[in-house]
Amino acid sequence: MNDFTATSLAHAAAHILATAEPAEKVRLSGLTAEAWRGGNLTPGTANNLADRPARPINPPLRPPSEVPRRRINTSTTGRVALLHALAHIELNAIDLAWDIIARFADPEMPRQFFDDWVSVAAEEAHHFALLSHRLSELDAAYGDLPAHDGLWESALVTRHDLVARLAVVPLVLEARGLDVTPAMIAKLRAAGDDRSASILETIYLDEIGHVGIGRRWFKFACAARGLEPARAWRTYVATYFKGALKPPFNTDARDAAGVPQSWYAQAP
Ligand SMILES: [Fe+2]
Numbered sequence: 579m580n581d582f583t584a585t586s587l588a589h590a591a592a593h594i595l596a597t598a599e600p601a602e603k604v605r606l607s608g609l610t611a612e613a614w615r616g617g618n619l620t621p622g623t624a625n626n627l628a629d630r631p632a633r634p635i636n637p638p639l640r641p642p643s644e645v646p647r648r649r650i651n652t653s654t655t656g657r658v659a660l661l662h663a664l665a666h667i668e669l670n671a672i673d674l675a676w677d678i679i680a681r682f683a684d685p686e687m688p689r690q691f692f693d694d695w696v697s698v699a700a701e702e703a704h705h706f707a708l709l710s711h712r713l714s715e716l717d718a719a720y721g722d723l724p725a726h727d728g729l730w731e732s733a734l735v736t737r738h739d740l741v742a743r744l745a746v747v748p749l750v751l752e753a754r755g756l757d758v759t760p761a762m763i764a765k766l767r768a769a770g771d772d773r774s775a776s777i778l779e780t781i782y783l784d785e786i787g788h789v790g791i792g793r794r795w796f797k798f799a800c801a802a803r804g805l806e807p808a809r810a811w812r813t814y815v816a817t818y819f820k821g822a823l824k825p826p827f828n829t830d831a832r833d834a835a836g837v838p839q840s841w842y843a844q845a846p
């Protein structure tokens with residue numbers, strides 16, 4: 579695809595959401611982040627945003643029970659399944675960041691709002707690229723295995739409300755990533771896969787920042803509505819997140835992201 583000329587950041591975000599091919603989504607994410615940081619785009623607004631981002635034909639989306647197990651050992655099969663599942667999460671995460679800009683951005687929001695979500699989108703694109711490259715080193719590619727659609731389901735049920743979106747996506751789902759990633763890194767190291775382990779370390783550190791950004795704008799959106807953040811978070815999670823919050827929690831990483839234990843310790 580040729581380069582397109584975005585009239586605004588929200589327009590570029592909508593265009594990236596409508597781009598199915600992952601490598602192109604990554605490339606346009608980088609170009610858009612550069613244009614925004616260079617002062618070449620205004621925030622703008624997006625029209626006619628689809629409920630779902632465009633997706634490539636592969637991978638097919640299946641129920642979680644039909645997605646291959648991610649055993650982490652010296653055999654490549656389970657590690658490829660893990661890296662593929664993580665690549666799928668990162669592809670969704672690119673779209674989730676652009677969707678916040680396209681769907682919820684009000685040009686009156688502070689510039690920091692756009693700076694933050696542009697940096698999240700650019701980092702998610704980098705994560706996808708790292709995992710995709712690692713898959714290629716293992717003679718695999720994103721699209722080779724089925725994947726499941728759970729992440730976008732959370733986006734759909736929260737598409738009407740920024741407070742609900744932030745309560746669930748960064749502050750439940752990405753925070754959950756902080757809980758489970760250190761064990762994956764340790765298992766990859768134990769299996770002798772230092773290259774994959776290093777990629778997950780990069781992702782892990784960036785994700786602490788993403789949870790922190792989610793928390794910052796959740797508090798901002800709560801303040802705008804006169805909501806008390808801890809109570810609002812519990813109420814929104816009970817309404818819009820269908821699973822249970824699963825301990826053990828990585829309290830160090832959550833603390834580093836500014837999410838206090840008092841929020842999730844008493845969660846529903
Ligand atoms: Fe990520």
Ligand SMILES: [Fe+2]
Binds near residue numbers: 698702752784785788
């Ligand atoms: Fe993230």
